Amino acid sequence: xxxxxxxxxxxxxxxxxxxxxxTSGAIDLMKRVDNRFPEAPEVRAAYAVLLxxxxxxxxxxxxxxxxxDRQRVKxxxxxxxxxxxxxxxxxxxxxxxxxKAVGDSP
Numbered sequence: 001x002x003x004x005x006x007x008x009x010x011x012x013x014x015x016x017x018x019x020x021x022x023t024s025g026a027i028d029l030m031k032r033v034d035n036r037f038p039e040a041p042e043v044r045a046a047y048a049v050l051l052x053x054x055x056x057x058x059x060x061x062x063x064x065x066x067x068x069d070r071q072r073v074k075x076x077x078x079x080x081x082x083x084x085x086x087x088x089x090x091x092x093x094x095x096x097x098x099x100k101a102v103g104d105s106p
Contacts, residue, residue, distance in 0.1 A: 019088040041071040049094035061102050
């Protein structure tokens with residue numbers, strides 16, 4: 001891994017680190033992914049969950065709300081999270097809290 005070679009699979013690596021309890025390692029990787037893919041909705045959503053885990057709920061909400069409304073709605077769908085993007089349980093749990101916090105949850 002070098003600073004010049006950021007790849008999207010690092011998003012998954014960051015989520016796995018978080019699932020295994022390495023929050024700071026997950027955030028470090030996510031910062032690199034976010035720098036390379038700042039407009040990607042999945043990156044924004046995942047980064048928001050990690051910011052929430054870090055204790056920065058205001059920044060987490062702000063990051064999550066950067067996702068356009070039509071795309072953000074997908075992140076409330078359990079099937080989308082399990083079958084389409086394949087998020088680990090700990091990420092889904094954080095996202096569930098975050099969707100309620102921003103008022104997106106039904």
